[in-house]
Amino acid sequence: MSPKNWKGSLLIGVSITVGVVGGYWLAQPRVIGTSGVAPEQGLKASAERKALYWYDPMYPQQKFDKPGKSPFMDMQLVPQYAGGAGDRATVSIDPSLTQNLGLRFATVTRGVLGSSLDVTGVLAFNERDVAVIQARTAGFVERVYAHAPGDVLNANAALADILVPEWAAAQEEFLALKRNGDADLLAAARQRLRLTGMPAVLIAQVERGGKVQPNLTLTSPIGGVLQELNVRAGMTVAAGETLARVNGLSSVWLAAAVPESEAGSITVGQAVEARLPAFPGTVLNGKVSAILPETNSDSRTLRVRVELPNPDGRLRPGLTAQVHLNRSTEQRVLWVPTEAVIRTGRRALVMLVEDAGRYRPVEVQLGLENDDKTAILKGLEEGQKVVTSGQFLLDSEASLKGIVASTGEKSSPSAAASSFHEADGQIVEINDKEVTLAHGPFKTLGMPGMTMTFPLANPALMQGLKTGDKVRIAVSQTDNGLRVELLDKSGNQP
Missing domain, CATH: 2.40.420.20 (conserved putative lor/sdh protein from methanococcus maripaludis s2 fold)
Structure with a gap:
């Protein structure tokens, strides 16, 4: 044989040998990794796993008890298998x-x-610092001083002069008894003057001067803002009629609007700092004096009252303020x-x-x-x-992924391993191996109510039970899905 033919025969022999060996290798089952599990075995293992439920990834909050097409999207439902609790959660x-x-x-x-809260507030009059001037007896208005509602008055500022005819006769009688020197009758006449509404100062003036004083000058007992002035020259006034009203300015109220969500943290006596745009750089300190009982239905805020001193009178009702509430406890x-x-x-x-x-x-x-x-x-x-x-x-x-938020409470590993998941349900079908239940939600699993078939942990669980019975269900998680551990009929009967 020539060298050329010998080389050709050798190449053909090697090719045949490689082909045979390669064909033998391809004919053998492939091994994945080191586990030795063939693809058919892996598919079989997956098929043996039981799904807890099926869901649409685009609408995961809705769960289904069997596979099929999603009613929301043109896609197949995805199974959720019963793996480890930590993996699913x-x-x-x-x-x-x-x-x-x-x-x-x-x-x-x-x-x-x-612990602090910043809100807005508005200054208002201190409704406890109010003086009401009334007529103690009937009379006629002879003069009204130059004042009008809204004016700021000093204490003892004159408002009006009123002529009281009744006082003239009573004072004449009093002066006559004084000249006679009868002490008992004089005391009785002095008491009569008081009962007619004559001020003690005017009685002393008549007794000291010996002259009749039938005119009464109405004055403001406190300094503040004149809110009402209901007298005019020449008018007649009746006993008990309100002639003027004065609101003091020695202190003012700051009404702060607190959101109802923060109302529970506010207490009487709590320290407050107020800053007014009218007085930049000035910080006013006060305390919560009252928490009003009614909530504003429109703004859902609670009114908190703070009393602020106002010695120089520059704080005027209507001014706005930024209020900083320091909570009393930390x-x-x-x-x-x-x-x-x-x-x-x-x-x-x-x-x-x-x-x-x-x-x-x-x-x-x-x-x-x-x-x-x-x-x-x-x-x-x-x-x-x-x-x-x-x-x-x-x-x-x-x-x-359909993961339901937990409450964050920790439990021991042994308790977690032995714990059951419970729900109420009704038996649809039952035998010694499995039970079909129309159950309510398993809240600890995040699993909604549905109708499903579960394996029984023990054939004895079916004793005394029949289709239609209402039961309390306890299930546990296994590698193959959920398994019924308890069916309690007594706990669910009327």
Whole structure:
């Protein structure tokens, strides 16, 4: 054989050998990784897993008890399998992507939360500092001094002169008895003058001067603003008629409008600082003197009254003020940055940071809010971490996965492993292996009410039960889904 033919035969032999070996290798089942699970075995394992429910990723709050097409979108429903509780209840993010997503975190801290509140207020008259001038007896107005409502008066400022004819006769009798020197009759005449409404000062003046004084000059007993002046020259006045009204200015009321959500933190005696645009740089100090019982139905605010001294009279009713309320007590509370809180309208959530890049929505109860900090009354513990930036992205992902926010209360691992999930329901069909139930929501699972078939943990659970019975259901989570551990008929019968 020539060398050329010998080389050709050798190449053909090698090709045949490689083909045989390659065909043998392709004929063997492939092994993935080191687990030795063939694709058919993986599909079979997936098929054996039981779904808790099916949902539409575009409308995850609605859950369905069987597969099919979504009534909301032109797509198939997605199954939610019963995996580990931590896997279903958290959103996982690769830790290397944290910075790319702009996530920032803060630690739940215990400390004193600044207790103050800034609101607006308006100055008003002190309604306790009011003088009402009335006629003590009938008479005629002879003179009215040059005053009008709104004028600021000094104490003892004259308002009007009134002629009282009744006083003239009584004073004549009094002076006659004084000349006679009968002490008992003089005392009786002096008492009669008092009963006619004559002021003690005028009686002393008549007794000292010996002349009849039938005219009365009305004066303002206090300094302040003349609110009413109901006398005119020549008019007749009756006994007990209100002739003038004066409101004092030695102190004024500051009426502050406090939102009803903050009303519970306001107490009488609380320190207040007020700043008026009319007097820049001036800080007025006072205390809460009263909390009015009625809330404004339009603005949903509560009126808080503060009494401010006004010795120089420059504070006038109607002026506006910025009011700073310092809360009377300060307590050490748990707080987080306000930006960490997600308000949905019905509840408040935070995204709790767990290990290995996992995040869990937690429902919290909020307290006071001040200085970009919010107190947490329930749901978190000191030292935990929450997301302060990017939490809305995580919350959206949690909603798409159908994750329900927990209350944040911790339980021991043993208690968590042995705990059951309970609901009320009615038996649709039952045998010694499984039961079909029309059940209400399993709140601890975030699972809505529906009709489903569950395996029984023990065939003895069906004893004494029949179709139509109302029962209390307790289920546990297994690798293959939910399993009924208890069917209590007695606890659900009328």
